[in-house]
Amino acid sequence: MVPISTIKGIIWFYKLELKFLPHLFQILTACLKQKVGAEYMILKQLFIEYLANSGIFIWIYQKILKFVNEPLDLTGMMNCLPSIVFTSLVFLEAYFAELVRVP
Numbered sequence: 001m002v003p004i005s006t007i008k009g010i011i012w013f014y015k016l017e018l019k020f021l022p023h024l025f026q027i028l029t030a031c032l033k034q035k036v037g038a039e040y041m042i043l044k045q046l047f048i049e050y051l052a053n054s055g056i057f058i059w060i061y062q063k064i065l066k067f068v069n070e071p072l073d074l075t076g077m078m079n080c081l082p083s084i085v086f087t088s089l090v091f092l093e094a095y096f097a098e099l100v101r102v103p
Contacts, residue, residue, distance in 0.1 A: 021063070021084045021087070021088070022083040022084050022086075022087045025084075025087035025088050025090065025091040026087055028051070028091050029087070029090055029091045029094045031047065032047075032048070032091070032094040032095055032097075032098050033094050033098075044098070048095070048098055048099060051095060057092075060088050060091075060092070063084075063088075064085065064088065
């Protein structure tokens with residue numbers, strides 16, 4: 001049997017994760033949409049390559065599936081879930097737009 005303190009810790013971390021993710025995606029999207037000069041274009045290309053190799057897309061896919069498939073107590077987190085889905089989709093749109101734009 002799992003101790004109550006462990007269950008409370010898991011619930012606390014899950015709520016923290018729900019509140020943190022929209023801000024993370026906003027920051028990543030802002031970094032992708034930032035206009036840079038020609039001398040810094042290599043850094044932007046490296047950032048895009050790093051995101052591709054980091055596994056963030058698989059992670060987004062798994063998180064969205066987790067939110068959709070698992071039953072959740074959404075009484076206190078209802079406003080965070082749509083925000084996570086929206087900001088992650090905006091991030092994906094910005095990423096693929098930059099991927100197409102970068103030579």
